[in-house]
Amino acid sequence: MSLVELRNVSKIYHLGGEEIRALDNVSLDIESGEFISIIGPSGSGKSTLMHILGCLDSPTSGTIKLDGTMIQGASPRELARIRNRKIGFVFQFFNLLPKLNVLQNVELPMVYSGVSARERHERAVAALKMVDLENRSKHRPSQLSGGQQQRVAIARALVNSPKIIFADEPTGNLDTNTGEAILQLFCKLSREGSTVILVTHDPEIAAVTPRRIEIRDGKIAEKVDARLAGLDRVARTF
Amino acid sequence: MNLWNAIVIGFKEIWAHKFRSVLTMLGIILGVSSLVAMSAMVKGIEIGAKEALVAIGGLQKIRIEAQKVPIYQRYLTDQAVGVTLNDVYALQSSAPLAALVSPEMRLYGATVSANGKTYRPWVCTGVWPVAIEMYEHVVEHGRMFNEIDDEMARSVCVIGTEVRDEIFGSPQQVGHEIIPLGETININGQSLTIIGMFQHYENEQDRKQRELALQQAEPNKTGPARSRGWGTTSQNWAFKLKNASVLIPLNTIWIKFRAGGTAGPGGWGATVAAADPRLSVLEVKVAEVEHLNAALQQIRNVLMSTHKGIEDFYFRTQEEWAENIDTFVRNARMSGSIIAGISLLVGGIGIMNIMLASISGRIREIGIRKAVGAGTGAVFIQILVESVVIAVVGGLAGLAGSYALVRSMSSFSPTGNDPVITVTAMAIAFGFSVCIGILAGLIPAFKAARLDPIVALRYE
Numbered sequence: 001m002s003l004v005e006l007r008n009v010s011k012i013y014h015l016g017g018e019e020i021r022a023l024d025n026v027s028l029d030i031e032s033g034e035f036i037s038i039i040g041p042s043g044s045g046k047s048t049l050m051h052i053l054g055c056l057d058s059p060t061s062g063t064i065k066l067d068g069t070m071i072q073g074a075s076p077r078e079l080a081r082i083r084n085r086k087i088g089f090v091f092q093f094f095n096l097l098p099k100l101n102v103l104q105n106v107e108l109p110m111v112y113s114g115v116s117a118r119e120r121h122e123r124a125v126a127a128l129k130m131v132d133l134e135n136r137s138k139h140r141p142s143q144l145s146g147g148q149q150q151r152v153a154i155a156r157a158l159v160n161s162p163k164i165i166f167a168d169e170p171t172g173n174l175d176t177n178t179g180e181a182i183l184q185l186f187c188k189l190s191r192e193g194s195t196v197i198l199v200t201h202d203p204e205i206a207a208v209t210p211r212r213i214e215i216r217d218g219k220i221a222e223k224v225d226a227r228l229a230g231l232d233r234v235a236r237t238f
Numbered sequence: 239m240n241l242w243n244a245i246v247i248g249f250k251e252i253w254a255h256k257f258r259s260v261l262t263m264l265g266i267i268l269g270v271s272s273l274v275a276m277s278a279m280v281k282g283i284e285i286g287a288k289e290a291l292v293a294i295g296g297l298q299k300i301r302i303e304a305q306k307v308p309i310y311q312r313y314l315t316d317q318a319v320g321v322t323l324n325d326v327y328a329l330q331s332s333a334p335l336a337a338l339v340s341p342e343m344r345l346y347g348a349t350v351s352a353n354g355k356t357y358r359p360w361v362c363t364g365v366w367p368v369a370i371e372m373y374e375h376v377v378e379h380g381r382m383f384n385e386i387d388d389e390m391a392r393s394v395c396v397i398g399t400e401v402r403d404e405i406f407g408s409p410q411q412v413g414h415e416i417i418p419l420g421e422t423i424n425i426n427g428q429s430l431t432i433i434g435m436f437q438h439y440e441n442e443q444d445r446k447q448r449e450l451a452l453q454q455a456e457p458n459k460t461g462p463a464r465s466r467g468w469g470t471t472s473q474n475w476a477f478k479l480k481n482a483s484v485l486i487p488l489n490t491i492w493i494k495f496r497a498g499g500t501a502g503p504g505g506w507g508a509t510v511a512a513a514d515p516r517l518s519v520l521e522v523k524v525a526e527v528e529h530l531n532a533a534l535q536q537i538r539n540v541l542m543s544t545h546k547g548i549e550d551f552y553f554r555t556q557e558e559w560a561e562n563i564d565t566f567v568r569n570a571r572m573s574g575s576i577i578a579g580i581s582l583l584v585g586g587i588g589i590m591n592i593m594l595a596s597i598s599g600r601i602r603e604i605g606i607r608k609a610v611g612a613g614t615g616a617v618f619i620q621i622l623v624e625s626v627v628i629a630v631v632g633g634l635a636g637l638a639g640s641y642a643l644v645r646s647m648s649s650f651s652p653t654g655n656d657p658v659i660t661v662t663a664m665a666i667a668f669g670f671s672v673c674i675g676i677l678a679g680l681i682p683a684f685k686a687a688r689l690d691p692i693v694a695l696r697y698e
Contacts, residue, residue: 077613084611109610
């Protein structure tokens with residue numbers, strides 16, 4: 001059984017009487033442990049796809065099965081619960097809470113899953129160790145560099161041991177070297193068994209993943225199973 | 239997310255914006271403290287007014303006064319006898335609901351002179367010894383005159399402390415209390431011996447002030463000795479009246495002064511030359527205030543028979559006074575509550591306004607919290623708790639502020655009745671502020687909870 005099963009999923013927006021098909025009859029399977037990139041120009045529907053896969057949004061029609069649970073038609077509360085337990089997000093703009101310190105930011109998802117304060121602390125420290133930032137736990141996000149902030153965001157995404165990690169243009173706001181380091185971090189996570197989905201418009205970044213899903217005008221235009229190419233790239237990097 | 243986390247986040251949010259939070263709370267603080275202070279002031283006035291009502295004999299007292307014969311009986315005017323001792327005997331024998339009957343003949347315009355000084359008491363009246371119960375007098379020094387003194391028409395009198403103060407000097411002036419028992423005073427040329435003196439009557443507020451004044455140094459009063467007028471004393475007139483009175487046996491005042499009847503043509507203060515055997519006032523006290531109406535009816539029946547059906551008397555009770563106190567208190571409390579309630583409401587609107595501004599500044603934060611798994615309920619509760627925390631902290635500060643407000647009010651105007659802060663008022667004000675906090679938080683919390691996470695995350 002696949003981790004994620006999308007069947008005939010469509011998302012239709014109505015803007016001033018005009019019907020916009022952001023996703024048009026998309027079907028897609030994602031297996032556990034896969035490292036995937038979703039690529040496409042802006043406006044292609046890749047963000048909509050990520051939102052639907054990430055349980056931030058519900059499709060207009062079609063079915064989604066995530067980890068054996070049907071999630072279309074779920075209430076906002078159930079969606080929040082699924083996001084909390086099964087999904088980790090990494091955003092282009094890091095999206096850390098400026099008023100909280102690094103440790104508190106990483107603890108945030110656990111606050112909503114009812115983890116005790118002691119366990120929250122332990123797990124947050126462990127997650128920060130994975131991204132090599134355990135000595136920055138009392139800093140505010142504004143005191144960190146962009147790359148460090150993105151690593152904090154990754155720690156936050158990991159802390160509830162999610163089934164899938166979504167990264168929406170994770171390197172978009174970073175310089176090339178830092179971006180490269182962040183990508184390596186995702187590769188490492190993938191090797192350690194996490195399911196990682198990179199959303200990007202940059203084919204070069206997408207090239208690090210074994211499987212690439214290209215989306216154009218709301219349709220999956222191309223499914224490139226470029227395992228070899230990707231493996232080449234990974235081999236070159238490490 | 240449990241409630242405790244929400245409360246901690248609420249406090250952190252307040253702490254992060256200290257100045258803004260204090261400004262927001264100010265509405266609640268002022269509302270709560272003005273509500274409590276208003277209620278304390280009204281309570282103080284109520285207590286003061288009721289003290290005075292009790293001091294003059296309470297609700298049970300009925301005063302029977304003479305009045306002109308009504309127009310439809312005008313032709314019977316020469317048969318009208320007025321209120322006399324006959325009525326007293328009739329009431330004693332035929333009106334069991336009248337527990338005490340006290341006849342009174344007043345000497346209008348009496349002038350007391352002794353010790354080289356003169357003084358005009360507020361009340362100089364001939365009474366039976368029963369008057370001591372009627373007016374709730376307490377003889378502190380000496381004794382009240384008794385039936386024998388009355389029967390023999392002895393030249394004795396019992397005075398209030400004010401009379402002593404004016405003739406012999408007050409404790410404040412001479413430094414020790416003068417007890418003028420056995421001294422002879424002249425009233426309108428007749429010598430009377432003081433055989434008793436009442437205690438000093440005053441309300442709680444005056445007693446506290448007097449004791450405070452004893453502890454403190456005498457304020458700097460320069461220039462010739464003089465009466466400094468009434469303005470500075472807060473003495474309640476009911477107490478003043480009792481202090482400034484001279485009581486003389488009824489027979490004495492009739493035989494020596496030929497006093498009695500109502501005030502002469504000159505009104506109060508004019509000396510009445512003509513002898514008048516009628517009573518000035520007849521005071522009746524009923525045993526139980528619940529039977530006031532029945533007692534009134536009984537007394538009226540008896541008096542109608544002794545007066546041969548001529549209605550030359552009327553009744554005066556303290557009901558209206560008591561009702562006036564209640565009405566005043568109710569009105570003052572209501573208008574005060576409305577004003578304070580409006581200010582609390584304005585405080586609540588302030589909270590709502592700030593919470594709305596706060597969530598529009600935190601749309602992204604809400605989006606992030608939702609993305610990592612905060613449900614609708616968690617966000618709703620967080621915003622609601624923040625609003626309630628502001629209201630609760632403001633409410634507590636308001637309760638503390640009400641103490642300061644009440645203290646400063648009573649120090650600014652010490653002549654008024656001492657405000658009394660009641661626990662009920664504090665509980666109501668605090669509860670109201672918490673309700674306001676909840677109401678003010680509902681709309682912002684609802685707005686925040688309904689935010690679409692995708693839109694919120696993209697919000698710049």
